[in-house]
Structure formats: structure tokens, C-alpha cells
Amino acid sequence: MTTLLIRNARLVNEGQIFESDLLVRDGRIDKIATSIAASADEEIDAAGQWLLPGMIDDQVHFREPGLTHKGCIATESAAAVAGGITSFMDMPNTKPPTLSMAALAEKKAIGARDSLANYAFHFGVSNDNIDAVAALDPRQVAGIKVFMGASTGNMLVDDPAVLERLFACAPTILITHCEDTPSITVNEEKWRKKYGDAVPFSAHPLIRDADACYKSSSLAVELARKHGTQLHVLHISTARELALFEDKPLADKRITAEVCVHHLLFDERDYAILGSHLKCNPAVKTEADRDALRAALNTNRLDVIGTDHAPHTLAEKAGNYFQAPSGLPLVQHALPGLMGLVHDGVIDLPTLVAKTSHRVADLFAIAERGYLREGYWADLVLIGGRDIDAPDDPILSRCGWSPFVGRRFRSRVSTTVVSGQLAWHEGQLRPNCRGQALSFLRDSSG
Incomplete structure (x- = not known):
């Protein structure tokens, strides 16, 4: 696993929106702080985009x-x-x-x-x-x-x-x-x-x-x-x-x-x-x-x-x-x-x-996902405010169509991170990314 540092983001988490950096290490959120001095294998300048849990x-x-x-x-x-x-x-x-x-x-x-x-x-x-x-x-x-x-x-x-x-x-x-x-x-x-x-x-x-x-x-x-x-x-x-x-x-x-x-x-x-x-x-x-x-x-x-x-x-x-x-x-x-x-x-x-x-x-009692928390799996989305028509990005579903054709969006997903791996970035898939099986925190009686 490589390290990933996202700088200058507006994190949206647990009812709050705040400016922060976020460091990913070994697939998990290693650190959330106003400014992170560490270097990383890959860095992304969010430039004020919102950073959400996926x-x-x-x-x-x-x-x-x-x-x-x-x-x-x-x-x-x-x-x-x-x-x-x-x-x-x-x-x-x-x-x-x-x-x-x-x-x-x-x-x-x-x-x-x-x-x-x-x-x-x-x-x-x-x-x-x-x-x-x-x-x-x-x-x-x-x-x-x-x-x-x-x-x-x-x-x-x-x-x-x-x-x-x-x-x-x-x-x-x-x-x-x-x-x-x-x-x-x-x-x-x-x-x-x-x-x-x-x-x-x-x-x-x-x-x-x-x-x-x-x-x-x-x-x-x-x-x-x-x-x-x-x-x-x-x-x-x-x-x-x-x-x-x-x-x-x-x-x-x-x-x-x-x-x-x-x-x-x-x-x-x-x-x-x-x-x-x-x-x-x-x-x-x-x-x-x-x-x-x-x-x-x-x-x-x-x-x-x-x-x-x-x-x-x-x-x-x-x-x-x-x-x-x-x-x-x-x-x-x-x-x-x-x-x-x-x-x-x-x-x-x-x-x-x-x-x-x-x-x-x-x-669904999903373990260590769904929040921006240190120690949780890094499932992240950077989304900005750029106008984009739905058809401008290739439709990736095998069926090849979308009910949103002709509608104009006011936000666009620029980056998606799955279990610490870049899956989508700047309009391109990272096809080597592989998701993980979700784990459920339930006892044998449900």
C-alpha cells in the first residue's frame, strides 16, 4: 500500500464542514489535521473541494x-x-x-x-x-x-x-x-x-x-x-x-x-x-x-x-x-x-x-467505514462545483445510457478512493484498484 496525502480540502463529516488535510497510509485514514507536513507517495491538492466519506x-x-x-x-x-x-x-x-x-x-x-x-x-x-x-x-x-x-x-x-x-x-x-x-x-x-x-x-x-x-x-x-x-x-x-x-x-x-x-x-x-x-x-x-x-x-x-x-x-x-x-x-x-x-x-x-x-x-453495522475517522478505511470522494453535462464523461455502465442525459450537474466527482486506493481521478479509472468485502459487526443472533 502506498501513502496518499490530500491537501486543502473541506472535509464534511459528522455534521461539520472544516478545512483540513488528510493522510492515507496502508489503506486507512492515518491523520486528519489542519496542516500535515509529511510527504506521501501521491499528493492531491483539493483546492477547496469537498472531501466526503464515499x-x-x-x-x-x-x-x-x-x-x-x-x-x-x-x-x-x-x-x-x-x-x-x-x-x-x-x-x-x-x-x-x-x-x-x-x-x-x-x-x-x-x-x-x-x-x-x-x-x-x-x-x-x-x-x-x-x-x-x-x-x-x-x-x-x-x-x-x-x-x-x-x-x-x-x-x-x-x-x-x-x-x-x-x-x-x-x-x-x-x-x-x-x-x-x-x-x-x-x-x-x-x-x-x-x-x-x-x-x-x-x-x-x-x-x-x-x-x-x-x-x-x-x-x-x-x-x-x-x-x-x-x-x-x-x-x-x-x-x-x-x-x-x-x-x-x-x-x-x-x-x-x-x-x-x-x-x-x-x-x-x-x-x-x-x-x-x-x-x-x-x-x-x-x-x-x-x-x-x-x-x-x-x-x-x-x-x-x-x-x-x-x-x-x-x-x-x-x-x-x-x-x-x-x-x-x-x-x-x-x-x-x-x-x-x-x-x-x-x-x-x-x-x-x-x-x-x-x-x-x-x-447495516458495517465495520470501520462510512466516516472520516482516523483508523477507519479510507473510502473518500472529492467533489467540486464545476458545471458538467452528464454525457460529457463516458457512460461506464455496460448498458451505455443514462436517464440524466441532457441534465446539467453543478458538482462533479474528481477523485474517488476505495480502501486507500485511487479508483477514479481526473476523469480516469484506475483499473488496478480492487475493493474489499464489507465486514459486518453483528453477533450470531443478528
Whole structure:
């Protein structure tokens, strides 16, 4: 490991912004001080840029194994580090799905070989692997993912008896995708009768509507309260759902919520321009929903911000409403996009850092990451205020497109450091960088 010295930065950490230098040695933050006289193998003059702990993304779909025509761990982690994401937690709906320890071990091996970012993997739930879920060592997985809607095959778990047992026996944090499939099916048929296959993409938030979200998320919260489950509800997309979550510190809660980048930065008006390129589950909804989610970032109702990065090829997205798959590639532009909320005064920068780094590390009990602290792993992002169009940097996701094309950012990631290694600097990847497996500070009972 080499040493790295970052000078003249504005550090953003634990509610404060202050001018400082930062020295990295052997992969870890060795010293934080106003002025560090030591020399280093590599030095970066931050010239007043903000220095943040790297974003930890609790929800990505990097598509490997089995769906690598869309993306893979190598390509998507490259896009992630270019966007200031230093750690990710990958979802289980690959081919084969991550429903066994053997499948989990395969993904960990791919991560060790190919990932430029730090990595961890969620374990999936099906209708017939509850025994395997109950036997999990909580330190071996990021979380346990259950699709309570919007999945295929046996990864859609909506049998009441299976859900009761799952919420009762989950040995660590249970994370849920909540949409009520029967409600969505009824809505689809109404629109199909009117338009046939030519349903407009603007109908997506009316088909996968707020009622479908609330019906499922409220069931998950009810089950978690009944069984004392540690529950994390993903991608909240409606104002109504916010009432399900308590506005109090993370340490005082067993039930938490995530909001995603696209639900904060887009609304139903954007379907007219983006069409299938905005189709995702749960759907991007009204401007009022978007504004309510933004406001909730300044409370403790929304605990973390993720991406739900889910690349599909342009050819796949070119299908009609029923053919085009749901999902958006987001990791490369998530943090620059979110910085727009800071520039607009929607949230302050320490709050953004808390919800993309500090609280993610705390919620998932990640060891020695998510903060700028001496002795912690050096997962760092330098981000400045230069204007940049999204397409000006090559799109690194294998799918080759972004919903942010045509939008102007007011901040740009200039440097990303992963476990003490330069991963992205001055518009270039450092392909020899390799992330580490995330470690979780949990006991055998979760």
C-alpha cells in the first residue's frame, strides 16, 4: 500500500464542514489535521473541494451472474466509483438467484476478482428456502431481501404463511420491495383494455400506484411490529408511506426506510421526455410525492438514500409498455445529481453525507467505514462545483445510457478512493484498484 496525502480540502463529516488535510497510509485514514507536513507517495491538492466519506449504496443490481449482457460487477463497479460510490450491496435476483450459500460464495468470488468498489451481497428469499434463511450467519450477508411484489418466479413471496415465518425467523436485517401485485394486475388490465399494447409510459405511476405501494409496505411494517423484526423498507416513493415510519434517531428504531435517487430527482412530468427510460418499480410518481420525500430527508423518517441501480440494454428498453423492463442505471450520476439538492437548499451537505454514508454504515453495522475517522478505511470522494453535462464523461455502465442525459450537474466527482486506493481521478479509472468485502459487526443472533 502506498501513502496518499490530500491537501486543502473541506472535509464534511459528522455534521461539520472544516478545512483540513488528510493522510492515507496502508489503506486507512492515518491523520486528519489542519496542516500535515509529511510527504506521501501521491499528493492531491483539493483546492477547496469537498472531501466526503464515499457513498455506500445499499441497493444495486449489478446483474452478475447470468444477466451480464446488461452489466457485470466489473463494469457497474467502475461506473459506481466514477460517481463517488465506494461500497455497494448487490441484490439477489440474478441467474441463478442468490438463494443458497453456494450462490452467495460465487458472487463473493466475482466481487473479489473484479470489483473496483467494496462489496457485499444480499441473500434472497423464495417460497421454499426459509430454512436456509433462518440458518444464515448474519455476518456473511448484507441483508435478507424479500420481494413482496414486482418479481418473477419463486422470488415473489406473497404467501401469508411464508411471510409470517420469514418475519419471525429472519436472523438479521430484512429488506423489502413492497408493491401489491394483485392491485397492479387489476390496474394493468384496465389500461390494456383502453390502449391494448400501446399503453403510454405516463400511465406507469397510475398502474403501479400509491395504493399498491401503501398496501404492501403497511403489511410489512405490521408484520415487523408483530414479530420484532429489524425491517428496512426500500425505495419509498409516496408521501402516504412516510407516515409508516417514525421520526426518531436510527439507534431507537427497528423499522427503517430508504429513498432512492430517482424518486428525489424525477417526477411524473419526466415521462413525456424519458418514456421507458424512466420506467422503474416502484414508479416515479407525482411532483407532490417527490417534494414530500425531499422534505422528509430533513427528518428521521427517511434513513438512507440508495440508487436501486438496475441497467437494461437500449434494445430492451425500446419495447412497448409491457415489454420494456423496469430499472434505471444510476450509480455514475447519483451523487452529482443529489448535490443539486444541496445547491438548491433542499438539504445541507452534512445531511446528504449522513444519509449516503454515516447512517448506511450504522444501519447495516458495517465495520470501520462510512466516516472520516482516523483508523477507519479510507473510502473518500472529492467533489467540486464545476458545471458538467452528464454525457460529457463516458457512460461506464455496460448498458451505455443514462436517464440524466441532457441534465446539467453543478458538482462533479474528481477523485474517488476505495480502501486507500485511487479508483477514479481526473476523469480516469484506475483499473488496478480492487475493493474489499464489507465486514459486518453483528453477533450470531443478528
